[in-house]
Amino acid sequence: MIDDLQVRGNATIELTPVHYAIRHLGAARAEAARGGIPSLFDASGADLAGHAETQALRSTLDHPDLRIILTITEGRYRIVAKRSAGIRTLTDLRGKTIATPRESSAAFYLHRALAVAGMAERDVEIVNIAMPPRDIASLLLRGKADAVALWEPEPQRAIERLGEDAIILEPETGYRELYNLNTTAAKLADPATRAKIVRFVATLIQASARMKEDRPGAVALAAETTGYPANTVAPVWRHHAFPATLAPGLLDTLVAEERWLAGLARRPARTRAQLATLIDPSIEAEARALLGRQGRVQ
Numbered sequence: 403m404i405d406d407l408q409v410r411g412n413a414t415i416e417l418t419p420v421h422y423a424i425r426h427l428g429a430a431r432a433e434a435a436r437g438g439i440p441s442l443f444d445a446s447g448a449d450l451a452g453h454a455e456t457q458a459l460r461s462t463l464d465h466p467d468l469r470i471i472l473t474i475t476e477g478r479y480r481i482v483a484k485r486s487a488g489i490r491t492l493t494d495l496r497g498k499t500i501a502t503p504r505e506s507s508a509a510f511y512l513h514r515a516l517a518v519a520g521m522a523e524r525d526v527e528i529v530n531i532a533m534p535p536r537d538i539a540s541l542l543l544r545g546k547a548d549a550v551a552l553w554e555p556e557p558q559r560a561i562e563r564l565g566e567d568a569i570i571l572e573p574e575t576g577y578r579e580l581y582n583l584n585t586t587a588a589k590l591a592d593p594a595t596r597a598k599i600v601r602f603v604a605t606l607i608q609a610s611a612r613m614k615e616d617r618p619g620a621v622a623l624a625a626e627t628t629g630y631p632a633n634t635v636a637p638v639w640r641h642h643a644f645p646a647t648l649a650p651g652l653l654d655t656l657v658a659e660e661r662w663l664a665g666l667a668r669r670p671a672r673t674r675a676q677l678a679t680l681i682d683p684s685i686e687a688e689a690r691a692l693l694g695r696q697g698r699v700q
Contacts, residue, residue, distance in 0.1 A: 404428045405598040410437030411452035412534065415554060415635065416475040416581035418624040419644050420452055423609035425623065429602050439468065439584055449589055450599065454507040455580045455652065459660055462680055467587040471685040472603055473649040474610075477579035478641045479511040481571040482560045483549035484542055492519040492573050501529045501538060501547035505666065507579045510659050512551040514575035539563040553579065554638035555630050562634070577658075580649050590682065603689035608698060610646035648683055656680070 407430045411417040423429035434452070435441075439461045441448035452474060462468045483489040487498060492515065502508045509528075516522055529547050531538060539560040541547040549571075550560055561568045583603070589595045613620040621639055625632040649655070656677045664671035 404431045405601060406431050407449045407598050407602055408432065408447055409434040409450045409452075409602075410441035410446060410448040412436060412438050413628045414581075415624045415628060415638070415642060416454075416477055416579070417452045418620055418627065419474050419606060419610045419613060419646065420583075421623055421627050422613055422620060423602070423606045426612070426619075427605050427609050429605035429609070442468065442584065442586055449585060449595060450602065451584050452581060453584060455582060455655060456505065456507040456510055456659055456663070458582065458584055458680065459656060459663055459677075460505060465586075466680075468680060469585055469587055469590060469682040470582045470648070470652070470680055471585055471590075471599070471682050472583040472606065473580050473645055473647060473652065474583055474606070475579075475581040476643040476645060476649065477507075477553055477581060478572075479508060479551060479553060479577075479579065480557055480641075481512070481515060481549050481551045482542075482557045482564070483569045483571060484564065485567050485569050487548035489548060489569055489571075492516075492571055493521075495519070495549060495571075496521060496525050497527075498548040499527045499529055499546070500549045500551060501531050501541050502551040503531045503533060503535065504528070505663065508552045510662055511575060511577055511579070513662055514577045515551070515571070515573050518573040518575060554641050555628075555634050558634055558638045559630075577655070580652055580655055582652075585685075587682075590685065596685075600685055600688045600692060603685055604692045604698070607646045607686075607689060607693065610644045613644055648681065648686055652681060653678055 409430055411434050420434050438453040439451050439457050442451050443465050458470055502512050535552055535556050538550050538556045621636050622632055625635045657674050661671045
């Protein structure tokens with residue numbers, strides 16, 4: 403039986419396990435359509451949405467019934483800068499112009515990276531990248547930015563186009579993007595919808611395991627669904643992990659990012675206990691129990 407769940411997500415490598423689960427394992431009747439967390443609350447009527455943890459935090463200010471039920475992908479970010487701008491190390495970013503999407507996981511990564519060098523956002527000039535990000539290398543080539551911080555594969559494209567002028571900065575920030583599967587408390591409270599979501603998550607867990615044995619197929623699917631060439635996606639595959647389990651440090655990440663977002667908005671930060679309510683581990687537990695009863699690989 404193929405369920406009729408509506409799944410949404412943006413055109414990113416991080417969504418590849420969802421596409422794989424649907425395309426190869428019949429996790430849902432329809433392909434995952436474009437969108438993200440907002441699709442859970444608008445006329446789209448989505449049942450599930452993939453998005454990074456930053457957007458979950460932002461959305462739950464207006465929609466506290468959002469629930470994070472699984473970490474699909476962990477992404478490691480990097481900064482790509484221009485040697486010709488006098489940049490060799492992280493400290494050389496002081497006073498430089500850096501392009502990144504505001505209030506995003508990439509912007510939080512940049513915040514953490516700057517802190518490694520004893521800096522903050524006020525020590526650089528930040529240029530916003532509009533969504534969806536495409537051809538950010540042009541910002542560097544046209545002199546609109548000295549460096550960029552973003553999810554892959556746009557940094558890889560920037561490296562390719564800059565050639566010898568590219569410098570890659572990968573400080574150890576203790577942060578990685580947590581791209582999660584999200585739904586709502588109302589969806590989970592409906593027995594029929596909950597059962598479909600449990601089956602979907604069970605299949606998604608299987609898909610993530612299958613992808614480890616089918617890297618060429620997974621890379622090809624990521625290239626198809628993101629619109630980037632496979633020879634651009636393949637080199638950045640190593641910057642991603644596909645755990646298909648709630649990240650152990652998810653709540654710690656939410657707490658740290660909430661403080662950062664609250665500071666930007668000049669509002670009180672929510673407490674750890676308040677943020678903990680956004681994470682629902684019960685769906686993953688039920689999905690794994692289902693896989694166990696059916697004797698399927700986990």
